[in-house]
Amino acid sequence: MSNEINVKFHIRRYNPKKDKSPYFQVFDIPVSKGMVILDALHYIRENYDSSLAFRYSCRMGVCGSCGMLINGSPTLACNTQILDVSDKEITIGPLPNFQILKDLVPDLMPLFEKHRSISPFIIRDEKELDDPEGEYYQTPEQLEEYLQFTYCIKCGCCMAACPTLATDKNYLGPQPLSQAHRYNKDTRDSGRKKRNEITGSRDGAFKCHYAGECSRVCPKGVDPAKAVQILKRQLVFEFLHLIKKQEPCQKLHGPGKGEKLDIPEAPEKTV
Amino acid sequence: MEKVNRYDNRLGILGWAFKGRWGFERYLYILHRLTGLGILLYFLMHIFVTSFRAMNIYLWAPDNFFHHPLFRFGEYLVFLAFAFHAFNGLRLIFVELGFAVGKPIEPVYPYKTSLTKQRPLFIVMMVFAAILAILGSYEFVISLGKMVGGGQ
Missing domain, CATH: 3.10.20.30 (Beta-grasp domain)
Incomplete structure (x- = not known):
């Protein structure tokens, strides 16, 4: 060559x-x-x-x-x-x-275990999840509040670059904290209070002191440092009762809001 | 199942600075910690030294132990540490409450991060810290001149 x-x-x-x-x-x-x-x-x-x-x-x-x-x-x-x-x-x-x-x-297992600990999924009423009747309504502005943080691919680069994690293995780290913020900001979710118990704990968001290395190395531009700082603000404001209680968004039932959508039946199984 | 050995690759305290190509804010993070520890050490020494007054010993009196130029210089370093720590601390309060990091954006390459967003705040705070340090340096040089010249 x-x-x-x-x-x-x-x-x-x-x-x-x-x-x-x-x-x-x-x-x-x-x-x-x-x-x-x-x-x-x-x-x-x-x-x-x-x-x-x-x-x-x-x-x-x-x-x-x-x-x-x-x-x-x-x-x-x-x-x-x-x-x-x-x-x-x-x-x-x-x-x-x-x-x-x-x-x-x-061995990335500690990363995955910490990620699992912050319940990285949308938490809703179980009955509603088992028996869906329509789409959840969300505006483009509400989507923008968390879209950047959804691009995380769990490569672990941010965790490897974090100086706090270098000395404290119990610290949750930028990846789980940014993902906690991602789901907290999702208007379809109602699990913020549950996650706050983890993210606001002694090993949570307040151990971050903005070395900013996680955002610098992230190969997907997720900016975990930004997510963690906004998460901290929310934790402080929530502690001071300065945040309105967030109700999960309602379902959108298409034209004629409030009525059940005419969802077509699934095709018969072929196998 | 066979037990597999693993090597713990945690960077430890050296990972704060030396084991990688790190960015600017990481060095501020280290300097903030070091100056914080320095100020804390000074504070503990200060309490210890002033407690001698209970025994009618005035270590800080003229011609006494703590009037040596070396201790004056140490005091000056503590002042510089204070100037940095105070203004960098203010920056961190703003940043850590999410006020200077910007809003979430669509990540489009080349990525822009909150680090560049908060940099003007960093520059303003460091200018304030520099002004305070220069004023303190002037005071330090004057007092040192008096000591060397036998004034005070």
Whole structure:
């Protein structure tokens, strides 16, 4: 291939069966314009060492599997151009603030457990959810209040960049807190009070002191720092009784609001 | 099931500054903590030193222990820490109550974050901190000159 240059990749390796602590291994990779970090990792696996472990899936910045520390910055390997980072040496390690399972694979379970703890779903009357009769009504302005925070792909980059999480593993972290805010601001939801018990606790939003690193590294532009600060304002205002009680929005029953929509029957099962 | 070893990759206190390519606000975060601890240490020392008065010992009197230029310089550093901590603290109060971070927007690449939104507030606060620090420096230089010249 023409216009190739050799870039040195310093890969942090760790085999839980052999190694006590991680170490660096260096690989020379021929790089051409357009190659991403994930391509280099595949090149290493195919040409140098098939035992190199890394996690990936979609290869287009959607699934959030390939988050790793690239030249000191947590980001996705699949949408980071090698030549944008460096044309000489690149250091790749697993996401910090998580345990390493092997090589570049972190254990993201603490992230998912914290995410689960804030009830990341719309909470409504159960009867209404089991027997839906119409659509929930929401204006475009109400949608804009939380739309930015829905783009989270749970890659863990924000958690890896957070300095508070670096020293305090009990802190919820930017991802779960921004998602709590995402559902709190959804007018279809009525679970804010339940989430406030978690987000307003001693390990919740008030441990954030706006280092802003989560927003800087987020590969999807979610801006978790912004969500956490607005969440804190809401927690304070709610504590001071300065926020009106928010009722979940009502269903929209199409023309003739209040009547049951004529919902067509589902087609018969074919299997 | 076989137990799998794991390596704890938590960055710890060094992760505040050194283990990554971090941004501007992260260094403010560290400086705010350090100056806070410095002021707290000064406050504890202050209580300890003034408590000697109960035993009729005046450590802060002229020609006494705490009139050494080194302690004057330490006092000056505490003042600088106060100037930064106070105005950065005001910025943090505004930001942490969500008043200077802007409204949620559609994330379109290149992404704009709340960090750029709050930066004018940061600049204003740091200008105030600098003005206070310069005024204090003037006072410090005058008092140091008097001490060296044998005035006071």
